[in-house]
Each structure stands twice: as C-alpha cells, then as structure tokens.
Amino acid sequence: MVEPLASLRQLGRFSEPGLLVMISLADGPKHGYAMLEDIETLAGVRLGPGTLYGALARLERLGLITPLAPVERRRPYELTQAGVGVLRSELATWQNLASTGLRRLQVPA
Amino acid sequence: MTWWLRLYPRRWRGRYGEEFATLIQDRGWSLATGYDVLRSVLDAWLHPDLVDASNALQPAVAPRARGGRFDKFTQRSRTALDLAHREAIRLRSAQIGPEHLLLGLLEDGDSVAAHVLLQHGIELAELRAALLGRLQPPGETAARAIGLSELAKRAIELSVAEANRLKHHYVGTEHLLLGLVAQGEGIAADELRRRECGNLSALRREILQVLTQGGPHLRPPV
Numbered sequence: 001m002v003e004p005l006a007s008l009r010q011l012g013r014f015s016e017p018g019l020l021v022m023i024s025l026a027d028g029p030k031h032g033y034a035m036l037e038d039i040e041t042l043a044g045v046r047l048g049p050g051t052l053y054g055a056l057a058r059l060e061r062l063g064l065i066t067p068l069a070p071v072e073r074r075r076p077y078e079l080t081q082a083g084v085g086v087l088r089s090e091l092a093t094w095q096n097l098a099s100t101g102l103r104r105l106q107v108p109a
Numbered sequence: 110m111t112w113w114l115r116l117y118p119r120r121w122r123g124r125y126g127e128e129f130a131t132l133i134q135d136r137g138w139s140l141a142t143g144y145d146v147l148r149s150v151l152d153a154w155l156h157p158d159l160v161d162a163s164n165a166l167q168p169a170v171a172p173r174a175r176g177g178r179f180d181k182f183t184q185r186s187r188t189a190l191d192l193a194h195r196e197a198i199r200l201r202s203a204q205i206g207p208e209h210l211l212l213g214l215l216e217d218g219d220s221v222a223a224h225v226l227l228q229h230g231i232e233l234a235e236l237r238a239a240l241l242g243r244l245q246p247p248g249e250t251a252a253r254a255i256g257l258s259e260l261a262k263r264a265i266e267l268s269v270a271e272a273n274r275l276k277h278h279y280v281g282t283e284h285l286l287l288g289l290v291a292q293g294e295g296i297a298a299d300e301l302r303r304r305e306c307g308n309l310s311a312l313r314r315e316i317l318q319v320l321t322q323g324g325p326h327l328r329p330p331v
Contacts, residue, residue, distance in 0.1 A: 007191065031128070031132075032129075032132040033132055033135045036132075036136065046141075048141060048142055048145025048148075048149075049132050049133050049136060049142065049145060049146065049149075050146045050147075050148055050150075051145055051148075051149065052132075053125055053149060054152050057125070057156075057159040057160065058159060061158075061159055061184070062184065062188065063184040063185055063187075063188045064188070070127070070128060073127050073128060073131040074128060074131055074135075075128040080217065080219060081216060081217045081219055082185070082188040082189070082192065082216060082219075084216075085192050085195070085216035085217070086188070086191070086192065086195070089192075089195040089196075089198075089199060092199065
C-alpha cells in the first residue's frame with residue numbers, strides 16, 4: 001500500500017470539516033467567512049472558526065488548497081489541481097457508499 | 110493585537126493571526142466560539158508543524174518525520190502518489206502501475222513535471238486520455254488498499270536515484286517523471302516515448318532548465 005499521502009481520512013476530527021471546506025471551494029476561491037456561511041447553508045453544519053482554521057492548515061499542508069493574497073485582511077483560499085483530483089475521488093467514494101447504503105435500505109438511489 | 114491571539118504560538122500568529130482575528134470579528138463571539146478557539150489554541154501548540162513556510166521560494170524538503178522511503182518526497186510528489194493510488198482503485202486495477210503514477214502526475218497541472226511536459230508540447234489531457242484508452246478493462250478488485258507493482262516500485266526507486274544524481278535533497282514530481290522514463294517499461298514509458306519524451310539525458314536538461322528559469326505556469330514546489 002502506498003504510504004504517506006493526502007487522504008482526508010488521516011485528518012482525524014478535521015476530516016469532515018476538511019471535506020466540507022473543499023466542497024465549498026469547488027466553485028471558486030472563498031475566504032473564511034464565506035466558507036462558514038456556505039457550509040452552513042449547504043450542510044447545516046456550523047463550524048467554529050478554530051475548527052475551520054485547523055482544517056485549512058491541514059489541507060494546505062497536504063497541498064490540496066492554497067492561500068491567495070488577502071483582500072482587506074480576509075484571505076481567500078482555492079483548491080489546487082491536486083485538491084480537485086482528491087475531492088473528485090473522495091466524492092466518488094461517498095457516492096458509492098451512499099448508493100450502497102440506500103440500496104441496502106431498499107430505497108431507490 | 111487582540112489579547113487572545115497571544116495564546117497562539119508566535120509562528121501561528123504570524124501566518125494566520127490577522128485573517129483569523131478578522132474572521133472572528135466578522136462572526137462575533139459566542140460561548141461556542143470561545144470553546145472552539147481554545148481547542149484551536151491547543152491544536153496549534155500540539156501541531157506546530159502545521160504552520161508551513163508555504164510561501165518559501167525554495168523547494169521544501171518534505172519535513173514530515175514519517176520515516177521510511179518517502180520522507181524526502183515533497184508534498185506535491187506525495188500527492189501525485191496518492192492520486193496514482195486513487196486512480197488505480199478507481200480503475201479497479203489490482204496494483205498501482207507506472208501508468209497510474211503517470212496519471213497521478215498529470216492530475217496536478219501546477220507541478221514541475223507537468224510544466225516540463227507542457228514545455229515539451231504535450232497536452233496533459235490528451236496524454237491522460239491515451240493512457241486510459243490503453244489500460245486493461247476493469248478487473249474484479251473492490252476498492253481497497255492496493256500495492257505498488259514491481260515496475261512502479263522500480264520507477265520510484267529510480268526517481269530517488271535521479272534526485273540523488275542531480276544532487277537534489279528532495280524527490281519532486283520532476284524526479285518521478287524521470288523515474289518513469291528511466292524505468293522504461295509499460296504503457297506510461299511507451300506513451301512518453303511516442304511523444305519524444307523518452308530520452309533521459311534530454312529530459313534531465315529540460316528539467317534543470319525549468320527549475321532554474323521557472324516559467325509562467327510554474328509555482329514553487331510545495
């Protein structure tokens with residue numbers, strides 16, 4: 001098995017916030033406030049700012065997002081191309097899981 | 110400076126302090142925010158390595174002490190390996206082969222390897238399509254952890270050797286590309302050869318040129 005590498009699963013309690021952040025950045029760069037608002041609307045999850053920055057630092061460390069120049073002291077982040085690839089495959093995994101789960105519940109997917 | 114920011118390590122404050130304080134100012138304080146910030150202070154002290162000198166211009170020698178054969182790999186080349194792993198799983202291959210490694214390299218258009226290929230006149234999407242077109246039809250392997258094939262292991266060993274040869278203290282995407290060419294067997298090396306990217310010494314020269322001169326597409330390796 002390939003060892004090190006960028007999997008959201010290795011982020012522990014930050015893996016779900018990390019995934020939400022990446023989904024939020026999927027349609028373009030956003031700064032922290034916009035991400036929190038977006039995630040709340042999208043998923044009904046109210047992330048704290050500390051949790052957000054814990055996830056941002058980890059995603060940046062993995063090379064999945066990159067900081068852009070701050071605008072009025074608010075720094076936008078964007079997905080890197082590697083981030084796009086990882087997000088795509090992460091979402092495909094979840095999609096698989098979801099359809100298996102629904103099938104087992106005998107709910108049409 | 111806001112008093113509570115002083116709770117964070119200095120390096121963390123230097124990197125995130127301003128934007129973080131602005132975010133909290135925009136959101137306002139609450140009990141939940143206070144608790145969340147305290148947890149985050151603890152997290153910042155427990156994981157000082159998270160504050161990355163990501164704006165540094167030198168290729169960062171992957172500093173994570175994970176030990177083993179990947180500890181000199183840059184974050185970018187690790188990500189390429191991870192993407193190769195994911196591609197192999199997605200394509201239901203039993204192993205990660207050199208072709209998956211190349212697919213992994215092609216995913217990140219900002220890497221030095223991608224830049225060298227672009228400079229070579231290779232369309233990343235076209236090469237990707239050509240590789241996918243030549244891969245075996247999916248087998249029965251379910252999505253689970255799979256290992257590197259012998260050829261892929263050899264390619265990775267050769268990429269480390271290439272880095273050593275060039276006296277680079279890190280193994281980046283450019284070395285992975287060299288490793289794939291040096292290993293020489295399989296679909297990946299064949300497709301590279303077809304695009305006149307199979308000459309090892311010419312490729313080394315091109316890479317050194319890109320590394321010293323940079324270019325419009327090139328950001329410093331992460």
